[in-house]
Amino acid sequence: MPAKNAALVPDNVAFTEAAVLPMAIDTAVCGLFQANRPLGLPWPTLDPTTTSKVIIVYGASSSVGSMAVQLATAAGVRVTATASPRNHRVHHRCGATSVFDYKSDTLVSDVVAAFAGDTFSGMFDDISTPETFAYDLAIMQKLSGGNKACTHQPPKDFPGNVKAKFLFGSGEIVFPLWENFVAPALDGGQLRCLTEPLVVGRGMRVFSCAGYVESGCERKEGGC
Numbered sequence: 001m002p003a004k005n006a007a008l009v010p011d012n013v014a015f016t017e018a019a020v021l022p023m024a025i026d027t028a029v030c031g032l033f034q035a036n037r038p039l040g041l042p043w044p045t046l047d048p049t050t051t052s053k054v055i056i057v058y059g060a061s062s063s064v065g066s067m068a069v070q071l072a073t074a075a076g077v078r079v080t081a082t083a084s085p086r087n088h089r090v091h092h093r094c095g096a097t098s099v100f101d102y103k104s105d106t107l108v109s110d111v112v113a114a115f116a117g118d119t120f121s122g123m124f125d126d127i128s129t130p131e132t133f134a135y136d137l138a139i140m141q142k143l144s145g146g147n148k149a150c151t152h153q154p155p156k157d158f159p160g161n162v163k164a165k166f167l168f169g170s171g172e173i174v175f176p177l178w179e180n181f182v183a184p185a186l187d188g189g190q191l192r193c194l195t196e197p198l199v200v201g202r203g204m205r206v207f208s209c210a211g212y213v214e215s216g217c218e219r220k221e222g223g224c
Contacts, residue, residue, distance in 0.1 A: 004175035007182035017193040018186075024067040024194075025177065026170040031124050031149035032072055034173050039122040039149055044074030044181055046190060054078045054118045056111060058136065059126035060096065061087045064151065066194040068124045069094045074181075074190060077121060080114045082107065094192060107135060112142045120146055128152035137162065 009018045032041050032055075039055065055072055059065040060081035069079050073095025081091050082102040091099045098114040100107055120143045125136055128150040137158065140146050145161025148154070154164035185191035 002175070004172075004179055007178045007186075010183060010187040013186050013193065016197050016199055020063050020193050020195060020197050021067075021182070024063040025071075025182065026174050027064045027151065027167060028067040028071050028124075029174045029177055030167045030170040031151075032068060032075070034170075039124065039147055041072060041075045041077055041121065044071050044177065044185075045076075046074075046181070046184055046188070048074050048076040050078070051076045052078075052118050053121040054080060054097075054115055055121050056123040056139065057081045057096070057126065058102070058123060058132055059083075060091050060094075060099070061195070062126050063195050065124075065126035066091065066094055066192075068126065069096050070191055071177075072124075074185070078118065080111055082111070090194070094194070102135075108138045108142065111139050115143065120144075122147040122149070124149045126151055128154070130155075136164075 009015060032039050033043055034040070041053070041055070053076075055077055057065055057068045057072070057079055058081075060069050061083040065081070065083075069081055069091055072079050079096045080098040080100070081096040082100050083091055084103070085101050088099040088101075098111075100110045100114075104110065123136055123140060123146065125132055125148060129152070133150075133155060136148060140148065140162050141159070145159070146163070148162060148164040150164055150166050153166045158164055182191065186193075
């Protein structure tokens with residue numbers, strides 16, 4: 001892989017912990033910082049200056065969602081997040097200033113009230129299902145519209161004041177973050193490896209949807 005797309009794992013971080021980072025970082029960077037994408041936030045730094053900008057991260061409990069919370073916070077942007085109540089404390093520790101239960105009947109009004117006059121800079125929907133798109137639209141309409149990054153294709157019938165784009169690939173845009181930010185941020189505790197990895201068995205196994213694979217060796221349940 002290109003050297004610019006890699007970072008040293010600090011001694012205080014296990015390789016099994018760091019394994020959750022690459023996809024989460026690249027996807028979050030594409031949605032938050034890419035200039036031709038909806039949000040276009042300033043780049044994260046090790047010593048961010050807090051601004052009046054606020055974004056919403058819908059689905060903060062996933063690896064991509066938790067990374068979006070951390071990177072946006074490191075960019076000086078305040079984050080309002082949605083997650084299940086058991087994960088609220090974790091996301092506050094990641095930097096979110098407000099975290100709301102995504103199943104709450106008052107979710108829309110609670111999220112809107114959390115802005116309190118600050119600048120709405122957009123939404124990052126890491127779940128991107130018809131159900132979450134409905135919540136996204138209800139929230140954004142109360143905030144007079146805006147920009148939204150999605151991990152799946154958004155519907156085509158969004159109103160004109162809501163601009164939604166699907167995240168696809170990342171490329172060289174992620175290089176500065178891997179080169180200059182990831183290792184020192186991990187070492188200093190500014191960046192956390194979430195969600196926690198689940199290590200299954202020992203060594204490497206190859207799985208298919210059917211529960212087995214055939215790759216020129218004996219066909220075995222669970223792998224070869």
